[in-house]
Amino acid sequence: xxxxxxxxxxxxxxxxxxxxxxxxxxxxxxxxxxxxxxxxxxxxxxxxxxxxxxxxxxxxxxxxxxxxxxxxxxxxxxxxxxxxxxxxxxxxxxxxxxxxxxxxxxxxxxxxxx
Numbered sequence: 264x265x266x267x268x269x270x271x272x273x274x275x276x277x278x279x280x281x282x283x284x285x286x287x288x289x290x291x292x293x294x295x296x297x298x299x300x301x302x303x304x305x306x307x308x309x310x311x312x313x314x315x316x317x318x319x320x321x322x323x324x325x326x327x328x329x330x331x332x333x334x335x336x337x338x339x340x341x342x343x344x345x346x347x348x349x350x351x352x353x354x355x356x357x358x359x360x361x362x363x364x365x366x367x368x369x370x371x372x373x374x375x376x377x
Contacts, residue, residue: 267293273324276333285320292317337377344370 270293278286284306291297291305292313299310306313328334347370354363 270321270324272334273328276337277324277327277331280327281320281323285316285323288313288316289320289324340373340377344373 270289274286274289274293278289281289288302288306291302292299297305299313302313303310308316347366351363351366351370354360
């Protein structure tokens with residue numbers, strides 16, 4: 264996963280734990296593709312201040328993930344659900360149809376919980 268995408272994913276999980284300035288700065292930089300100069304102008308701070316907010320915010324996001332592992336667990340569960348769906352779609356026997364429907368319903372509940 265690219266660094267930009269990684270930060271965006273971590274922002275989804277932990278963005279609310281950052282300060283408002285860090286969250287806004289990271290959002291503008293990673294999600295809206297603003298330059299440091301554009302962010303500095305929008306937030307009325309220096310380019311160095313923007314860079315500092317980005318670096319501190321990134322560091323905190325990685326620390327949150329290293330401690331809580333929410334994004335990692337979400338990725339693992341998502342991959343497991345996809346693997347189960349593939350296996351279920353490969354089931355062809357008549358006896359398996361009822362079981363398949365029950366399992367698919369349970370998988371949908373898991374997806375909604377994510």
